[in-house]
Amino acid sequence: MNSNPTIALVGNPNVGKSTIFNALTGARQHVGNWPGKTVEKKAGTLKLGTQTVTVVDLPGTYSLSAYSLEEQITRDFIVQERPALVVHVVDATNLERNLYLTAQLLDTGTPLLIVLNMLDMAHERQFTIDAIQLSQALDGVPVVEMTASKGKGFDALKRALAGVLLQLRETQQPMELSA
Amino acid sequence: MSISYFPNQRADLPLRYESPVEEAISRLSEALATIPTLAHYSPRWLAIQLLEDDDGLAQQVQAAPGGEAVLHVLAEQRDHLRTHYNDAVDITLTDQRYRFVHQITQRVLTRPDAPDATLSDTIDRIVTHKYLGIPIFLALMWIVFKITADVSAPMLDWVDGVISGPLTNWVVALLSVAGLGGTWVESLAVDGVIAGVGGVLVFVPVLLALYFALALLEDSGYMARAAFVMDRLMRALGLHGKSFLPMIVGFGCNVPAIYATRTLESERDRILTGLLVPFMSCSARLPVYILLAAIFFPAYAGVAVFSMYLLGIIVAILLGVVFKHTLFRSKEQMPFILELPPYRLPTLRGIWTQMWERTASFVRKAWTIILATSLVVWLLIALPVGGQGRFADTELDQSAFATVSGVVAPIFAPLGFGSWESSGALVTGFVAKEVVISTMGQIYGLQEAEEAAAPTTFLEDVSGIATSFVSAVGDTLKSIPLIVGINLFEEEEEAEPTALMGAIEAGFEESSGGHGVLAALAFMVFVLLYTPCMVTAAATRQEFGNVWMWVSIIGQFALAWVVALLVFQGGLLLGLG
Amino acid sequence: MLQQVLHEIEQAREPLSLNDLARRLEIDPGTLDGMLTFWVRKGRIVVRDGDESTCTTGSGCGSCASTVGCPFAGKAPRTFMLKGEEPRH
Incomplete structure (x- = not known):
């Protein structure tokens, strides 16, 4: 049994999820297909201090309604495999549409972390997003600001991941289910 | 962060x-x-x-x-x-x-006060404006044809000069070296292949210019807006919106436009649009307009070409309205929502790819369908019927081609082009519109006075080609400011009309009793409106069945005949031409 | 919000662009796209994607010699429309 915690990357198509996945896992990736599906599955490992974390890049999707193959894979992974943490990559230039997926992720009850990506483009369009307010509005879900395409925000992301995972381990240890 | x-x-x-x-x-x-x-x-x-x-x-x-x-x-x-x-x-x-x-x-989220005021939105507000939208579309189209006609003209002259001059001479020289001079083989090469295929390839510069302009409009994202604006007009007239997109595809080629009607939901609307698409003037028809406009309206070539495209659109819309109230009555059309792609700066690479692919397909067609048709036409011209002619050496009037074409010619007499020459070109033109040009080149090419050109050497030819190319490029560049109506240069003396052009002019003057201009205009209208090509007819059959194909072919012919008649006889009545 | 989207389309007198509709409803165009997709899934709206307009025959249209990539075929923009018209076939 692999005892490394799993982090799942989730987000709409074209929000920079792959860039973040590649930057986090570097060369430590393996690419295959989802069992019985034609959709590509990408997984890799990330070292956070002494801890090794498995990172899974879930297919890009706008919703979790299980109409399309991508939606189904993403939804099943979250509710059945139960990753330790779901990292939702959000396109800051298209906040409202992206947050719809956030709302559905909140329904699943999964621990969540939001990456507010593509901030450079949002700023270019003179959008200001109050990350603190956003975190508060989502009842305390951590929000990390990034511009992944320019390599900005990865340190903050790694710190946040380490912090959240540590906290989750402390609070959820007794509730962990035997598989 | x-x-x-x-x-x-x-x-x-x-x-x-x-x-x-x-x-x-x-x-x-x-x-x-x-x-x-x-x-x-x-x-x-x-x-x-x-x-x-x-x-x-x-x-x-x-x-x-x-x-x-x-x-x-x-x-x-x-x-x-x-x-x-x-x-x-x-x-x-x-x-x-x-x-x-x-x-x-x-x-x-805090956004700037006017989040709508992106450049794209501002442009959209103007080009899709309720009243400005259509004039802008027409103005852009006019510019496209002005570019096409003006900028390509010098290059056209150059290519024409090369093909009919040195190239022909070289082929003749080569054949006589091989001992085939003056035989049917020479006739096949010169009167069949060079006059036919070469006559069409001459128009490559025109098409390059057209495809350049179209690529610019498509790549920038404007074409989708044009379709949107026209759809709104069509809907206001009670027609199905959404049908204009296939029509815009039709400006390039009618065949994919017929298939593009699949984007419409109802069978009715697809058939109706499929019947209207052929009136969109495809790029293969452009050479016919350019050639005739250069002969008969040299000063207004751009306007003449633009009028043909506009007439096609008007006929399609009017016919659509008539159909909607007769054959294709259906309930109120549902409105629709269209996602307009964002504007972007066209890339050189994107434009080049499109120009290249489209022009390549035109050239490919010249070497396949048009070559095949030219050979058949050559054979029919070479075959004597009665008379004392021998194969490949017969009086034109006594050829099988003239005899067959002569049978249909009376149909076109009231339209001002009832000669066997133009009738023959229209008959073969059913195959493809380029064939109208290639057949004319073959027929009138033979009628050209066999003026003995001064013998030139190979080197003289090559340097002649090079210098005329340089001057053609110069003329092209000079013509660019003219597009916007600025004449920076002294009026060029009218280009010397080629012998072929002279022969065509004489032919139309004769068949119309001295009203060549009106006859040519009627001929252009006829070419615009009758069946675009065999393949479009085949596509119509494939999509809508045999019955609709014949409705389409016969309907187009009847309409083309009536409108051309109106142009010619109406013009005569008004004392024009 | 969802019902308003449907209502606005029903009331429309002429074709609208996605941005026009978003402006009328005062919602974000991206969100509107998501809402339209929802109605598509509910079967109330049909969406047509541009891919169908390509030259799909093997017959070859002279200029369109192969099945794929007729150089004249354009990609139609996505369109949404209310369901309730006669079926395609």
Whole structure:
């Protein structure tokens, strides 16, 4: 049994999820297909201090309604495999549409972390997003600001991941289910 | 870049629905929590999915021990919510989720005061304007044909000069070296291949210019707007919107445009649009207009060409309105929502690719369909009927081609082009519109006075080609400011009309009793309106069946005849030409 | 919000662009796209994607010699329309 915690990357198509996945896992990736599906599955490992974390890049999707193959894979992974943490990559230039997926992720009850990506483009369009307010509005879900395409925000992301995972381990240890 | 994190505020229920929904969720979650086999799911999530009508999960619940009781609770709660909100439950939940997201967005996102005022929006507001939209579309089209006609003219002259001059001479020289001079082989090469295929290839510069302009409009994202604006007009006239996109495709080639009608929902609308698409003047018809305009309206070539395209659109729209009130009566059309692609700066690479691919397909067609047709025409011209001619050495008037064409010629007599020459070109033109040009080149090419050109050496030819190319490029560049109406240069003396052009002019003057200009105009209109090509007819049959193909072919012919008649006889009555 | 989207389309007198509709409803165009997709899934709206307009025959249209990539075929923009018209076949 692999005892490394799993982090799942989730987000709409074209929000920079792959860039973040590649930057986090570097060369430590393996690419295959989802069992019985034609959709590509990408997984890799990330070292956070002494801890090794498995990172899974879930297919890009706008919703979790299980109409399309991508939606189904993403939804099943979250509710059945139960990753330790779901990292939702959000396109800051298209906040409202992206947050719809956030709302559905909140329904699943999964621990969540939001990456507010593509901030450079949002700023270019003179959008200001109050990350603190956003975190508060989502009842305390951590929000990390990034511009992944320019390599900005990865340190903050790694710190946040380490912090959240540590906290989750402390609070959820007794509730962990035997598989 | 920072982390915003409020670990202590994390609540059990981050997203809350309105209380009736929350109540249903909690009732259902309670029931679900009693089933151990479903314990790996979060009960709240499962409850929401069940309320939203997730069949797969409902089946899992049903299969679980105690599941029936849960489904009973589910049915109860769904009924309750449906009555309360007077709407399907999944719609209610989705709607509340959107509201939740909307509220959050309003709280956390600050946008500039006028978020709409992006450049793209501003441009859209002008080019898709209710009243300005159509004039802008027409103006842009006019510029396209002005570019096409003006900029390509010098290059056209150059290519024409090369093909009919040095190239022909070299082929003749080569053949006589091989001992074939003056034989039927020489006739085949010169009167069949060079006059036919060469006559069409001459128009490559014209098409390059057209494809350049079209690529510019398409790549920038404007074409989608043009379709949108025209759709609005069509809808205002009671026609199906959405049909203009196939029509815009039709400006390039009618065949994919026929297939593009598949984007329409109803069979009726697809057939109706399929009948109208052929009136969109495809790029193969352009050489015919350019050639005749250069002969008969040299000063107004751009206007003449533009008028043909405009006439095609007007005929399509009018005919559409007539059909809509007769053959294709149907109920009120549903409005639709169109996603306009964002504007972007066209890339050189994108434009080049499009120009190249389209021009390549034109050239390919010249070496296949047009070559084949030219050879058949050559054979028919070479075959003597009666008279004392021998094969490949017969009087034109006594050739099989003239005899056959002469039979149909009377049909076109009232239109001003009842000669066997133009009738023959229209008959073969059924294959493809380039063939009208190639056949004319073959027929009138033979009628050209066999003026003995001064013998030139190979080197003289090559340097002649080079210098005339340089001057053609110069003329092209000079013509660019003319497009916008600025004449920076002294009026060029009228280009010397070629012998071929002279022969065509004489032919039209003769067949129309001295009203060559009107006859040429009527001929252009006829070419615009009758069946674009065999392949379009085949596509029509494939998409809509045999009956509609014949309706299309016969209808187009009848319409072309009537409109050309109106142009010629109407012009005569008004004392024009 | 969802019902308003449907209502606005029903009331429309002429074709609208996605941005026009978003402006009328005062919602974000991206969100509107998501809402339209929802209605598509509910079967109330049909969406047509541009891919169908390409030259799909093997017959070859002279200029369109192969099945794929007729150089004249354009990609139609996505269109949404209310369901309720006669079926395609």
